[in-house]
Amino acid sequence: MEVALDWYLALSAVMFTIGVFGVLLKRNAIVILMCVELMLNSANVALVGFSQSLADPTGQILVFFSIAVAAAEAAIGLAIVIAIFRKKRTVNINDIHLFKH
Amino acid sequence: MDLSGAFTAMWADLPAIFSMLIVGAAGLVVILMEAFQNRDPRIPWLTAGAFGLAMGWEAFQLGTAPDTAFFEQLRTGGYAAYINLLILGAGLFTTLVSPPYLRRLNRNFGEVYALLLFATVGMIMLGTSNTLISVFVGLETMSVCLYIMAGLLREDEGGIESGFKYFVLGAFSTGFLLYGIALMYGTTGTMHLPEMAGAFPDGVPLLFWAGVGLVIVGFGFKVSAAPFHMWTPDVYQGAPTTLTGYMSTASKASAFAALILILFFALPSAQASLVLAVLALITMAVGNVMALRQANVKRMLAYSSIAHAGYMFVALASGTTAGYSGALFYLLVYTVMNLGAFGVLALLEWDGMAGRKQTLSSLAGMGLERPVLGASMAVFMFSLIGFPPFGGFIGKYYIFAPAVSAGLTWLVIIGLLFSAMSGYYYLRVIYVLYMQTAADVAEADRAPEGGFAQPAWLSTAAVALCAVLLLVLGVAFSGVVDVTEMLFIQADAMAQTP
Amino acid sequence: MFADFIPLFVIIAIALGLALTLLAAASWIGPKRPNKIKRTPYESGMDPIGSARERYSVKFYLVAMIFIVFDVEVVFMYPWAVSFHDFIDAGLVATVGVMTVVGLFVGILTLGLVYDIKKGGLEFD
Numbered sequence: 001m002e003v004a005l006d007w008y009l010a011l012s013a014v015m016f017t018i019g020v021f022g023v024l025l026k027r028n029a030i031v032i033l034m035c036v037e038l039m040l041n042s043a044n045v046a047l048v049g050f051s052q053s054l055a056d057p058t059g060q061i062l063v064f065f066s067i068a069v070a071a072a073e074a075a076i077g078l079a080i081v082i083a084i085f086r087k088k089r090t091v092n093i094n095d096i097h098l099f100k101h
Numbered sequence: 102m103d104l105s106g107a108f109t110a111m112w113a114d115l116p117a118i119f120s121m122l123i124v125g126a127a128g129l130v131v132i133l134m135e136a137f138q139n140r141d142p143r144i145p146w147l148t149a150g151a152f153g154l155a156m157g158w159e160a161f162q163l164g165t166a167p168d169t170a171f172f173e174q175l176r177t178g179g180y181a182a183y184i185n186l187l188i189l190g191a192g193l194f195t196t197l198v199s200p201p202y203l204r205r206l207n208r209n210f211g212e213v214y215a216l217l218l219f220a221t222v223g224m225i226m227l228g229t230s231n232t233l234i235s236v237f238v239g240l241e242t243m244s245v246c247l248y249i250m251a252g253l254l255r256e257d258e259g260g261i262e263s264g265f266k267y268f269v270l271g272a273f274s275t276g277f278l279l280y281g282i283a284l285m286y287g288t289t290g291t292m293h294l295p296e297m298a299g300a301f302p303d304g305v306p307l308l309f310w311a312g313v314g315l316v317i318v319g320f321g322f323k324v325s326a327a328p329f330h331m332w333t334p335d336v337y338q339g340a341p342t343t344l345t346g347y348m349s350t351a352s353k354a355s356a357f358a359a360l361i362l363i364l365f366f367a368l369p370s371a372q373a374s375l376v377l378a379v380l381a382l383i384t385m386a387v388g389n390v391m392a393l394r395q396a397n398v399k400r401m402l403a404y405s406s407i408a409h410a411g412y413m414f415v416a417l418a419s420g421t422t423a424g425y426s427g428a429l430f431y432l433l434v435y436t437v438m439n440l441g442a443f444g445v446l447a448l449l450e451w452d453g454m455a456g457r458k459q460t461l462s463s464l465a466g467m468g469l470e471r472p473v474l475g476a477s478m479a480v481f482m483f484s485l486i487g488f489p490p491f492g493g494f495i496g497k498y499y500i501f502a503p504a505v506s507a508g509l510t511w512l513v514i515i516g517l518l519f520s521a522m523s524g525y526y527y528l529r530v531i532y533v534l535y536m537q538t539a540a541d542v543a544e545a546d547r548a549p550e551g552g553f554a555q556p557a558w559l560s561t562a563a564v565a566l567c568a569v570l571l572l573v574l575g576v577a578f579s580g581v582v583d584v585t586e587m588l589f590i591q592a593d594a595m596a597q598t599p
Numbered sequence: 600m601f602a603d604f605i606p607l608f609v610i611i612a613i614a615l616g617l618a619l620t621l622l623a624a625a626s627w628i629g630p631k632r633p634n635k636i637k638r639t640p641y642e643s644g645m646d647p648i649g650s651a652r653e654r655y656s657v658k659f660y661l662v663a664m665i666f667i668v669f670d671v672e673v674v675f676m677y678p679w680a681v682s683f684h685d686f687i688d689a690g691l692v693a694t695v696g697v698m699t700v701v702g703l704f705v706g707i708l709t710l711g712l713v714y715d716i717k718k719g720g721l722e723f724d
Contacts, residue, residue, distance in 0.1 A: 009287075012280075012283075016276070016280055019276060020276070023269070023273050029265070029269075032269055033272075036269070036272040036273060036275075036276060039273070039276030039277075039279075039280070040275065040276055040279055042276075042280065043276065043279035043280040043282070043283045044279075046280065046283040046284070046287065047282075047283045047286065047287075049287075050283065050286055050287030053287075054287070054290045056290060056291075058234070058286070058291070058292050059283070059286055059287075059292075061234065062233070062234050062237065062282070062286075062292070064674055064675060064678070065234065065237060065238050066237065066279055067671060067674055068671055068672060068674060068675065069237075069238070069241040069245070069275075070671075071667050071668055071670070071671035071672075072241075072245050072668060073241075073245060073248075073268075073272050073275070074667055075664040075665075075667050075668050076245060076248050076249060076268065077268055077269075077272065078660060078663070078664050078667075079664060080248070080252055080261070080264050080265050080268050081265070082660055083252065083255045083261050083264075084261055084262075084265055087255075087256070087258060087261055088258075103689070104685065104686055104689035104690075104693035104696075105689050105690050105691075105692040105693045105696075107693075107696075108692055108693055108695075108696030108697075109692065111696070112696075129707065129710055132710060132711075132714050133710060133713065133714065135714070136713060136714040136717035136718060137717060
């Protein structure tokens, strides 16, 4: 039962779009963090799909790295959000803006 | 694949990444030292030693022929050595300037130096990458360390906000970059940059250009090109000043180096030229116009660094070997003058608040009170404008001349107009430094008596060295330019022989 | 390919069915004599005070962050474990080589753990 490449790409495009709009529209820092992860994972889906259709493992190797990187980024993102919460008692990014543009 | 042979080849490649190994190992040692003794005073010295050792090694690699290492993952030879020298030099300078500044903020953690070392490893990998995998891994190693460094002053509202903004927008751009990499890989079937250009004998598919576009967007965020620059002023202002200097120079240098490698090797032809030209135009406009109305010196320098990213894109848009080598030379000049400017700022900062009140008027009269720092700052400002006896002038020449020969005269004229405009905000700094005294400015902006740091001779010497280096680059530039041009001639020859 | 998984689906169906049947049987057969005491959260303990939806201590997040990192780094051991036999077959150089590489990787991770313990990242109070 072979799934065509188009389906992987369609899924990853949908995930990527959801992620981008989530980052742009959501106001909760934790939700933004999740949307960023969604963007990275959509790229992972595309990479694995390409890798399978090309019968070339390189794409999957990059997925390993991107999973590890995503974990490191999630840890640091959580740490920064906690630091903000301790300081401001909120994780709503509308309340965070401090500098004037 | 012959597995035993693969390992033998791998051990044989170890000298090719000597500086990465040294710097990375030093980072691990620093982490352990910090774990067993908080703020061990030997840490900055060890860090500086690692950077110095790696620089010495790279200096001997400058003349070597280009090659690849680790199954064509990384590039070695002259180009790599040039970029590595630049990055390591920025790291060394930051290590020398940081201790007095961070001690004053009570933030002289050993972790800062470990992060500096780890970020440098990532930058070296990024700047010498030959595949999209090492581009991604290098970029992320660098960025993850920089996120923490930007948010170092976490008790300060501006500091933590700086870290948060940098993190969110950085991670956002990583998503674009990774998706672009996926598309480029999917359409060409390879991660190796030199193989990509030859992947389409008949017509380049649209999906490939979509991938290239996403990768350029990702890099645009990292080098703060407009319209992806929104984070830059806030992050630069909130981060500790010496680390801001490092972020604005070394990370941009390695990102531009990788972008040049991608444009030079992976793209079938210079078809991205128009996109890059538009990017250059917007970036120069935003950087220079916004810098005009900044009263905070650090924010002004942030917008100025956006403007300089725009000049760099002018060189990339020309799409010729001369343009790329001009960009390499400009990276060197830009790194020296920007590091120096942020270094002076760090040493003159008086309120201990991470530069949140770093107003222009607080510098009033400093030129005469701290003669070495004042004179150095004047040199940096003149060089940033592009005034003749300094490196900035030569750098701008080598950026704009190839663009003219590539038929982008309109862009060069606009660029020259903008750099004339930039004279206003750079010269204002010199005016305040020398022509005003503390009595001329509002009470709130005045630097308090005795509020300055102890004279830090090593940091001051490092800043002065930058100023001298700019003078040298402005006069005896031909040697360096020869090197950067030769790097591309060699690379060209290598690209031709498969 | 789908046919290979039929036993798996059968096991899942049996497990689900058994669990649901037992639950239904317990509530149907079992005696129900509720009174006020029995309906309290802790029948023989003290009455709960305040809301059950308390905020978790930030300490939990700290442990969670450390867990994420160490947990995901293990992903790099899968390719090593899967292909280990190929390395043994390829001879001594390959075996020693791959063990060195994995040893370095684990060693660096351990340094991170040492740092974490020394800095008190795992102390829970």
